[in-house]
Amino acid sequence: MKSVKRKRIVQFIKTSSPWLIYALLLIVPLLFLAVQSLVDMSSAEESVFQNWISVRSMNLLFDSILLACLVSVFAMLISLLFGLLVYTRWSGFIREMKWILLFFAVIPPYVQASVWLDVFSLFGWPTQGLLISFWVQLLSLLPLSLLMVIYGYQQVQTDVIEAGRLLSSDQLVLRKIILPAVKPFVITSGGVLFVFSLLDYTIPTIFQYPVYSLEILEEFAATGQVLYPFLKSIILMLIIVPVLVGSAYWFINMNAKPLQSNLSAGVKLKFSLLVKFGLSLLCLLLILVFLIPIFDLFFRSGSLIEVPTALQDNMRILIHSVHMAFWSSFAMIVLAYWLLSTIRSLNLFAWLIILLPLCVPQALSGLSLSVFWNQSFFHQVYGSNLMLILVNIIRFGPIAVLILYLFKSRISENLVEAGKVYQANRFRRFRQLDLPLHLPGIITAFLLLFILSLGEVGASIAVIPPGGETLSIRIFNYLHYGAGEVVSGISLSVFALLLLGYFLHLLYRKTKGTRSTQGSSSIKTTES
Amino acid sequence: MTLKICLRTFFLLILFCLVACTSRNDALIVYVSVDQNYAEPVLKKFEQQTGIRVLAVYDLEASKTTGLVNRILAEKKNPQAAVFWSGEFVQTIALKQAQQLEPYLSPNAAEIPPQFKDPAGYWTGFAGRARVFIVNTEILEPHQYPGSLSDMLNGPVPTKEIGIALPLFGTTLTQAAALYTIWGAEKTDLFFKQIEESDIQILNGNSSVRDYVSQGKLSFGLTDTDDACSAIEKGKPVRMIIPDQDSLGTLVIPNTVALIKGGPNPELGKKFIDYLLHPTTLNDLIASGWCHVPLRKADESPSCMETDTILAFKVNLDSIYTNYVRHRKALKQQFLK
Numbered sequence: 121m122k123s124v125k126r127k128r129i130v131q132f133i134k135t136s137s138p139w140l141i142y143a144l145l146l147i148v149p150l151l152f153l154a155v156q157s158l159v160d161m162s163s164a165e166e167s168v169f170q171n172w173i174s175v176r177s178m179n180l181l182f183d184s185i186l187l188a189c190l191v192s193v194f195a196m197l198i199s200l201l202f203g204l205l206v207y208t209r210w211s212g213f214i215r216e217m218k219w220i221l222l223f224f225a226v227i228p229p230y231v232q233a234s235v236w237l238d239v240f241s242l243f244g245w246p247t248q249g250l251l252i253s254f255w256v257q258l259l260s261l262l263p264l265s266l267l268m269v270i271y272g273y274q275q276v277q278t279d280v281i282e283a284g285r286l287l288s289s290d291q292l293v294l295r296k297i298i299l300p301a302v303k304p305f306v307i308t309s310g311g312v313l314f315v316f317s318l319l320d321y322t323i324p325t326i327f328q329y330p331v332y333s334l335e336i337l338e339e340f341a342a343t344g345q346v347l348y349p350f351l352k353s354i355i356l357m358l359i360i361v362p363v364l365v366g367s368a369y370w371f372i373n374m375n376a377k378p379l380q381s382n383l384s385a386g387v388k389l390k391f392s393l394l395v396k397f398g399l400s401l402l403c404l405l406l407i408l409v410f411l412i413p414i415f416d417l418f419f420r421s422g423s424l425i426e427v428p429t430a431l432q433d434n435m436r437i438l439i440h441s442v443h444m445a446f447w448s449s450f451a452m453i454v455l456a457y458w459l460l461s462t463i464r465s466l467n468l469f470a471w472l473i474i475l476l477p478l479c480v481p482q483a484l485s486g487l488s489l490s491v492f493w494n495q496s497f498f499h500q501v502y503g504s505n506l507m508l509i510l511v512n513i514i515r516f517g518p519i520a521v522l523i524l525y526l527f528k529s530r531i532s533e534n535l536v537e538a539g540k541v542y543q544a545n546r547f548r549r550f551r552q553l554d555l556p557l558h559l560p561g562i563i564t565a566f567l568l569l570f571i572l573s574l575g576e577v578g579a580s581i582a583v584i585p586p587g588g589e590t591l592s593i594r595i596f597n598y599l600h601y602g603a604g605e606v607v608s609g610i611s612l613s614v615f616a617l618l619l620l621g622y623f624l625h626l627l628y629r630k631t632k633g634t635r636s637t638q639g640s641s642s643i644k645t646t647e648s
Numbered sequence: 649m650t651l652k653i654c655l656r657t658f659f660l661l662i663l664f665c666l667v668a669c670t671s672r673n674d675a676l677i678v679y680v681s682v683d684q685n686y687a688e689p690v691l692k693k694f695e696q697q698t699g700i701r702v703l704a705v706y707d708l709e710a711s712k713t714t715g716l717v718n719r720i721l722a723e724k725k726n727p728q729a730a731v732f733w734s735g736e737f738v739q740t741i742a743l744k745q746a747q748q749l750e751p752y753l754s755p756n757a758a759e760i761p762p763q764f765k766d767p768a769g770y771w772t773g774f775a776g777r778a779r780v781f782i783v784n785t786e787i788l789e790p791h792q793y794p795g796s797l798s799d800m801l802n803g804p805v806p807t808k809e810i811g812i813a814l815p816l817f818g819t820t821l822t823q824a825a826a827l828y829t830i831w832g833a834e835k836t837d838l839f840f841k842q843i844e845e846s847d848i849q850i851l852n853g854n855s856s857v858r859d860y861v862s863q864g865k866l867s868f869g870l871t872d873t874d875d876a877c878s879a880i881e882k883g884k885p886v887r888m889i890i891p892d893q894d895s896l897g898t899l900v901i902p903n904t905v906a907l908i909k910g911g912p913n914p915e916l917g918k919k920f921i922d923y924l925l926h927p928t929t930l931n932d933l934i935a936s937g938w939c940h941v942p943l944r945k946a947d948e949s950p951s952c953m954e955t956d957t958i959l960a961f962k963v964n965l966d967s968i969y970t971n972y973v974r975h976r977k978a979l980k981q982q983f984l985k
Binding site: 496499 | 677683715833852976
């Protein structure tokens with residue numbers, strides 16, 4: 121009897137541990153801040169509530185929503201079209217664009233801000249306000265949307281398309297089969313981007329476009345109390361929660377459908393001349409978007425000779441930033457994997473709890489960590505580099521769970537059950553079955569989290585440890601002071617490293633291709 | 649199960665290693681509320697000269713110079729930094745009032761006028777900046793240039809062509825507090841009421857004022873000398889005008905440095921304070937374009953200034969702080985409607 125009870129307790133601890141850790145890292149700091157705000161509320165003056173909803177803040181909110189809508193709509197449109205280009209396998213170059221995109225997605229948003237600031241002023245376009253804020257925010261968030269939509273395209277069942285093509289035109293197949301299948305992914309990406317844009321104050325601040333989320337940070341700066349930013353955040357969260365719930369609804373629904381076991385490699389469709397022209401134009405624009413910053417940086421710095429000096433100057437901070445982003449992504453993946461290993465499916469309420477940290481404004485997330493971890497029993501953590509990892513976890517942890525869940529839902533239950541029956545050794549089962557099955561999800565999530573962590577500034581500024589400045593924070597700060605040469609140096613070194621990485625990747629693929637060709641020819645020889 | 653336990657233990661170990669790797673026992677931790685591009689070279693030079701490792705946290709423009717002060721106050725029970733170097737004085741006095749500072753009278757502060765340092769040594773002012781007008785020379789003729797703060801409301805330039813930063817943060821708020829000290833509450837209240845009711849552009853910060861004037865979106869605006877100088881050095885069509893030089897003078901804002909109470913390695917902190925108050929560092933700060941009012945004898949002179957002498961407000965900095973505390977809420981209510 122005792123042993124059964126003990127087993128139950130052990131089982132309970134095993135299943136609840138990841139949830140407790142998730143709660144401790146992501147939920148408890150926010151609740152702690154909420155409680156602190158309620159305590160402050162009892163001694164607050166009446167004017168706090170009078171100024172809570174002012175005309176000024178409502179105007180700011182309207183401007184923020186406008187920016188977020190623009191970013192979200194354009195990102196959905198571009199992702200839909202670019203995804204179509206990749207999916208319909210237009211040319212080898214388009215497929216290559218996918219890789220280029222992945223490499224350039226790693227560029228921190230503030231490097232984008234720096235180069236586009238330069239490009240806009242070169243053409244005499246406004247370097248402040250809505251247009252440039254929209255453009256830079258769009259470019260910085262676009263990879264996230266592209267990734268989701270391209271994945272959506274890969275879920276379209278090829279055999280259904282082929283059956284459709286036998287009976288009607290390619291355009292009709294696109295309209296009736298492909299686009300409806302991709303729709304949930306596009307809408308989800310739009311919702312996520314809307315939320316990310318609404319929460320971000322860093323890019324609009326650089327271009328002097330006042331947004332509501334900056335008001336939250338300013339409230340704390342002006343008062344030094346958490347109550348004021350907390351109250352301001354509630355209004356923003358009231359807008360974000362329904363959008364996120366809507367996105368989660370789409371997300372859960374699309375997971376309810378049985379998905380293919382293999383990702384579709386795409387189909388070659390025939391389009392009308394007009395569609396071809398439109399897609400070519402988009403392609404050209406995307407190429408320009410990637411080429412312009414590179415040319416701008418090289419022209420600004422004078423020559424390629426500057427690269428080694430720039431690299432030498434910024435190497436320490438580059439390594440530190442990559443280090444932090446790597447460990448943050450690693451920690452998030454482990455936690456998300458562990459968490460999902462305890463459940464089979466999640467209901468809407470559980471999703472809401474998991475996604476809650478995504479709804480919180482950046483400034484408030486940072487504040488909650490600084491308030492919670494600055495307790496006497498956490499002194500070893502507070503002020504250390506671990507705070508930067510905790511910031512990334514609280515900001516992007518829910519995304520790790522989302523992605524791993526999406527990939528996990530594609531894994532056949534039968535395979536997992538068969539593994540349990542035929543392989544009793546847990547280690548071997550993990551190595552031979554679980555890990556290979558989860559690997560695509562793990563890699564996708566890791567890359568996305570790495571990119572997001574590398575560009576995090578909004579919450580990090582509240583907890584940045586002494587000497588722990590990251591690349592993004594440095595660029596963000598220097599951009600404010602107008603120290604163009606320092607920003608150029610950092611940006612140039614980032615670009616140089618990315619180009620090097622891309623060429624190494626090309627070389628690797630080429631070598632791998634040669635080897636596989638050699639391999640297949642030797643098989644043919646043996647067969648013959 | 650064993651593998652899972654191993655993986656989790658490995659993960660936790662790595663995380664703890666990361667914590668352990670950031671050993672700061674022998675380092676000097678400085679919180680810097682000065683623009684990073686000016687402060688960083690000073691810290692690097694200090695490191696090179698003394699061999700002391702410096703770990704800095706810089707304030708962001710977005711947190712309006714109060715970010716680090718709020719952080720120091722929050723770290724009351726667990727002070728992280730030894731020294732606070734600020735680009736202005738009000739927040740430093742606020743820290744003194746909150747009993748977060750440790751007195752230290754640096755021998756290098758002897759030449760600094762008593763107006764710019766705390767008599768008990770809780771903070772020391774050095775390397776000042778000033779509040780000035782930045783004027784677009786392509787829009788305004790010399791006879792239209794503003795000479796006094798009152799010209800913002802009663803001058804020849806339409807109010808919609810004039811800019812000022814939101815007087816709720818930074819040096820604009822400090823200037824408001826200084827005006828309360830000099831003009832008194834009635835006149836200053838009226839001044840800000842008229843600003844609020846007029847078409848004067850209320851911008852997000854001093855750098856915005858600089859940019860708007862440089863780009864010709866505004867004819868002139870009120871900003872700091874470092875912002876005006878950076879525009880002049882970049883060849884923008886602007887000029888700096890120091891207001892009220894034939895009457896009250898203008899607000900001079902010294903940098904301040906202070907030792908944080910209970911902070912780690914106070915001896916290293918004292919060495920850094922001595923270094924910061926040394927005449928050589930003052931020359932470096934003038935040469936870099938951060939300091940335009942040296943407050944003491946210096947070999948260097950600011951390249952963008954047309955005059956060597958600035959008539960400063962003759963006020964006690966503590967009294968400006970008192971007015972800062974007294975009127976900040978009213979200003980907030982007035983401008984955040």
